[in-house]
Amino acid sequence: MSNVQLIIKMLKLVKPLTLPMIGAVILGVLGFLCAIGIPVISVMAVLQVTGMHSHFPLSSLLVILLILAILRGVLHYGEQATNHYIAFKLLAIIRDHVYTALRRLAPAKLDGKDKGNLISIITNDIELLEVFYAHTISPVMIALLTSLILLKFFAHLHIYAMIIAMIAYLVMAIVIPFYVHHQGHEIGQKNRDEIGNMSSFLLESYRGLSTLLQYNAGSSRLQQMMHKSDEIEDLQGQMKKIESLQLVSSQLLISISSVIMFVVMYMLYLQNEVSVYRVIAAVVLMLSSFGPVMALSNLANNLLSTLSSGRRVMAILEEKELIPEVTQQPEIDFGNIQLQDVSFAYEDDDPILQNLSLDFYKGEITGIIGKSGSGKSTLLKLLMRFYDPHCGVIQINERELSKINTSSMRHMFAYVTQETVLFHDTIENNIRIAKLDASLQEIQEACKKASLHDWIMTLPEGYQTPISELGSSLSGGEKQRMALARAFLSQAECILLDEPTSNLDVLNEGIILKALQNEKERTIILVSHRESTMKIVKRVIHMDQGRVS
Numbered sequence: 001m002s003n004v005q006l007i008i009k010m011l012k013l014v015k016p017l018t019l020p021m022i023g024a025v026i027l028g029v030l031g032f033l034c035a036i037g038i039p040v041i042s043v044m045a046v047l048q049v050t051g052m053h054s055h056f057p058l059s060s061l062l063v064i065l066l067i068l069a070i071l072r073g074v075l076h077y078g079e080q081a082t083n084h085y086i087a088f089k090l091l092a093i094i095r096d097h098v099y100t101a102l103r104r105l106a107p108a109k110l111d112g113k114d115k116g117n118l119i120s121i122i123t124n125d126i127e128l129l130e131v132f133y134a135h136t137i138s139p140v141m142i143a144l145l146t147s148l149i150l151l152k153f154f155a156h157l158h159i160y161a162m163i164i165a166m167i168a169y170l171v172m173a174i175v176i177p178f179y180v181h182h183q184g185h186e187i188g189q190k191n192r193d194e195i196g197n198m199s200s201f202l203l204e205s206y207r208g209l210s211t212l213l214q215y216n217a218g219s220s221r222l223q224q225m226m227h228k229s230d231e232i233e234d235l236q237g238q239m240k241k242i243e244s245l246q247l248v249s250s251q252l253l254i255s256i257s258s259v260i261m262f263v264v265m266y267m268l269y270l271q272n273e274v275s276v277y278r279v280i281a282a283v284v285l286m287l288s289s290f291g292p293v294m295a296l297s298n299l300a301n302n303l304l305s306t307l308s309s310g311r312r313v314m315a316i317l318e319e320k321e322l323i324p325e326v327t328q329q330p331e332i333d334f335g336n337i338q339l340q341d342v343s344f345a346y347e348d349d350d351p352i353l354q355n356l357s358l359d360f361y362k363g364e365i366t367g368i369i370g371k372s373g374s375g376k377s378t379l380l381k382l383l384m385r386f387y388d389p390h391c392g393v394i395q396i397n398e399r400e401l402s403k404i405n406t407s408s409m410r411h412m413f414a415y416v417t418q419e420t421v422l423f424h425d426t427i428e429n430n431i432r433i434a435k436l437d438a439s440l441q442e443i444q445e446a447c448k449k450a451s452l453h454d455w456i457m458t459l460p461e462g463y464q465t466p467i468s469e470l471g472s473s474l475s476g477g478e479k480q481r482m483a484l485a486r487a488f489l490s491q492a493e494c495i496l497l498d499e500p501t502s503n504l505d506v507l508n509e510g511i512i513l514k515a516l517q518n519e520k521e522r523t524i525i526l527v528s529h530r531e532s533t534m535k536i537v538k539r540v541i542h543m544d545q546g547r548v549s
């Protein structure tokens with residue numbers, strides 16, 4: 001995506017806030033005109049005192065000066081307040097868009113994604129867009145309008161004055177920023193990427209703290225972190241150098257153009273083409289009128305990081321989901337599941353499932369066994385429609401999965417994966433996720449089936465016991481039983497269980513298997529390596545290298 005395309009896309013987001021944006025621009029233009037008017041009127045007052053210029057009485061000039069000063073403050077405040085109102089409203093809108101996009105992309109497109117980088121986009125990058133919305137759009141408009149008005153003034157003084165001012169403004173507003181952008185574009189992008197990588201690295205280090213300590217790998221990890229930090233420092237140093245270069249060239253431009261303005265106007269004065277008043281007015285106006293275009297020029301530095309952030313945010317917003325949401329299809333009842341000649345591979349990898357044809361019957365418990373990596377979990381993900389098969393079809397009750405409404409599918413299945421995700425909340429609320437309107441009694445029933453209730457009752461706060469982030473305060477077996485309690489509580493007609501008893505002792509496993517056997521109304525598909533778990537299944541499917549053996 002080119003920068004121009006990116007800016008157009010970012011501008012489109014402002015549409016709902018067009019009116020406040022116009023207000024901010026008007027306030028900004030008037031504010032700058034007041035600011036430029038102050039030195040011009042001051043010089044007129046000085047000329048008045050020295051008797052060189054006597055168009056207006058001194059007292060009137062002083063009153064105008066006072067009014068301009070007050071107005072300048074009020075208008076600047078109004079512009080800033082409006083711009084920030086727009087920016088923060090927009091950030092809320094963009095966050096909403098990003099969360100919607102992430103929901104749309106999950107789980108398939110987020111599976112292999114760098115989580116630290118995603119967090120960096122949601123937090124830092126969106127925050128940085130404030131610069132674009134509060135300090136970029138209206139300054140550009142303000143600079144354009146104010147410069148046009150000023151050029152009209154210069155033209156009134158002399159056409160040459162206008163030409164000099166116009167060239168100076170163009171250099172300040174276009175040539176310098178363009179040069180800065182050209183120099184710093186790649187560095188800005190690299191800086192943002194490196195910061196994203198650093199977030200991932202920190203997150204990963206934090207999660208793997210015990211492993212790092214156990215293998216005494218802390219110091220080498222620290223070395224890597226220092227190395228990354230040095231790289232970021234180096235990039236930021238380069239960005240600062242470019243920023244300084246821009247500052248120096250802007251100041252130089254103001255001085256040189258003012259000198260040129262003086263020389264040209266003085267020569268015109270010598271030829272009796274302009275009065276001394278016009279010479280002074282042109283130079284003062286030239287010196288004091290760079291504010292708006294300079295604000296524009298300064299943007300170039302921030303714009304580098306802002307556009308890099310904008311690009312990363314837009315990439316998420318525009319990423320196409322792997323499985324589009326299905327809506328507005330006629331509803332169907334759950335029934336037998338049928339796979340016909342199904343083949344599947346993750347991206348361009350080797351095929352994981354090959355020409356798989358099999359049936360899962362409604363109300364039956366089917367077991368799947370096979371070597372590690374033979375594609376058992378992948379088959380469950382295909383049944384959940386996290387991915388679509390590359391060839392063949394999967395049907396429920398003779399309807400293709402791709403023609404079943406996504407929300408109905410989510411209600412049909414409960415999927416207990418090998419990893420249980422728990423939230424920073426109470427035990428009760430963590431289980432309630434499976435059925436939001438469940439009564440406490442229903443939750444307790446589910447926990448009894450998952451052999452969890454007795455353990456919960458031993459805790460001082462019982463079902464109200466808080467669980468720390470990611471369930472780190474629970475054992476592997478306790479987490480696994482929490483996941484099973486969710487599945488029991490859910491009203492799903494089909495439960496997919498991926499190694500549901502791998503962390504359980506014989507006693508707990510026995511209680512859970514019995515509870516599963518009693519779920520007569522439900523279809524259960526059970527993946528396990530354990531012989532004991534397979535005792536309850538009616539039919540076993542053996543998988544070997546993506547095929548039924």
Ligand SMILES: Nc1ncnc2c1ncn2[C@@H]1O[C@H](COP(=O)(O)OP(=O)(O)OP(=O)(O)O)[C@@H](O)[C@H]1O
Pocket residue numbers: 111112346349352370371372373374375376377378379
């Ligand atoms: N998101 C993914 N992207 C790419 N490859 C993947 C992904 N998930 C799994 N795989 C690969 O697909 C193959 C099958 O994995 P799968 O998890 O389905 O096997 P499994 O039979 O369930 O194994 P296990 O018994 O160890 O859980 C493995 O080689 C695995 O590395």
